[in-house]
Amino acid sequence: MDGNVLALAGGVGGAKLVLGLARTLPPDQLTIVVNTGDDECFHGLHVSPDLDTVMYTLAGLSNPETGWGLAQETFHALEMLRRYRAETWFSLGDMDLATHIRRTQLLREGRSLSEVTAELASCLGIAEQLVPMTDQPVRTVLETDAGDLPMQQYFVKHGSQPQVRSIRYEGAEHALPSPSFARALNRASMVVFCPSNPFLSLGPILAIPGVRESLAAVPNKVAVSPIIGGAALRGPAAKIMAELGYPASCAGVARQYQGICDYFLLEPRDEGLAPEIEELGMTPLVAPIIMQSDDDKIALANYVLSLPELA
Ligand code: GDP
Ligand code: CA
Numbered sequence: 001m002d003g004n005v006l007a008l009a010g011g012v013g014g015a016k017l018v019l020g021l022a023r024t025l026p027p028d029q030l031t032i033v034v035n036t037g038d039d040e041c042f043h044g045l046h047v048s049p050d051l052d053t054v055m056y057t058l059a060g061l062s063n064p065e066t067g068w069g070l071a072q073e074t075f076h077a078l079e080m081l082r083r084y085r086a087e088t089w090f091s092l093g094d095m096d097l098a099t100h101i102r103r104t105q106l107l108r109e110g111r112s113l114s115e116v117t118a119e120l121a122s123c124l125g126i127a128e129q130l131v132p133m134t135d136q137p138v139r140t141v142l143e144t145d146a147g148d149l150p151m152q153q154y155f156v157k158h159g160s161q162p163q164v165r166s167i168r169y170e171g172a173e174h175a176l177p178s179p180s181f182a183r184a185l186n187r188a189s190m191v192v193f194c195p196s197n198p199f200l201s202l203g204p205i206l207a208i209p210g211v212r213e214s215l216a217a218v219p220n221k222v223a224v225s226p227i228i229g230g231a232a233l234r235g236p237a238a239k240i241m242a243e244l245g246y247p248a249s250c251a252g253v254a255r256q257y258q259g260i261c262d263y264f265l266l267e268p269r270d271e272g273l274a275p276e277i278e279e280l281g282m283t284p285l286v287a288p289i290i291m292q293s294d295d296d297k298i299a300l301a302n303y304v305l306s307l308p309e310l311a
Pocket of ligand 1: 009010011012013014015016050053195196197200201224225226227231232233234235237289290291292
């Protein structure tokens with residue numbers, strides 16, 4: 001695959017395929033755009049959970065057990081915060097806190113989230129372009145039977161238990177794609193929708209005005225389903241889809257990408273849903289989309305990148 005690849009990602013699921021793409025493509029041919037609808041202020045610090053998951057993954061620093069956070073992390077600062085009766089339901093390790101301290105400091109000095117992310121990523125040896133979806137604040141809020149909950153409160157504090165009635169992306173209507181995202185939208189010869197939560201991770205990116213229209217004009221758009229056999233490998237994606245009235249299946253995911261996606265990769269056990277996906281105007285492709293090892297991630301990335309040549 002020649003040209004510029006634009007990957008859209010959330011956190012843990014997205015980071016897996018992002019790693020495969022980064023190991024396959026020259027760094028200057030990959031722009032990774034990450035959801036910031038989960039960003040939150042904890043202890044006065046700007047935390048960008050999805051950006052950090054992807055950044056730690058690309059830097060080879062992520063915790064292999066969880067997929068988020070850092071390997072060999074300790075939690076002494078959080079323990080002390082607990083003694084001070086601070087709210088500590090969001091797990092923040094000692095090394096992780098350094099990321100948030102530095103990010104917050106640079107933001108306060110007036111730099112944009114794009115600039116700060118580039119600075120942090122370069123310090124960790126990341127050569128790919130890792131960029132936030134926007135430099136403006138966007139907040140994913142779930143309207144639930146327990147009230148309106150920002151994403152991290154729903155997901156971490158409430159353990160994804162409340163029933164979801166609808167989702168809104170606060171601020172998205174005034175947000176602009178970040179400068180690198182806008183450039184990639186203009187130049188990309190391929191777009192990869194990583195296997196991320198379609199409502200909580202890729203939904204906020206697609207809610208930025210103009211993004212869907214720009215994507216429609218890019219050739220070779222490939223999505224990898226995060227839903228397999230009617231369930232998420234991890235996390236609340238299937239639960240939320242069902243509560244919002246969508247089929248909790250890979251076809252339900254495909255519906256979110258109707259009109260902006262050409263190929264849709266599904267797992268062999270979902271083969272029966274291929275006709276439904278075809279009806280949405282995408283080419284369904286059955287592929288091994290469960291990524292356990294780094295080799296799995298690289299193999300899937302190679303397959304995804306080979307698709308335009310098959311066409
Ligand atoms: P989060 O922001 O950390 O919740 O991460 P994402 O939104 O990027 O990813 C969550 C989704 O990743 C879940 O719906 C999982 O089912 C999906 N996922 C995790 N691992 C894999 C995998 O190996 N293959 C596929 N296809 N999906 C995966
Ligand atoms: Ca996330």
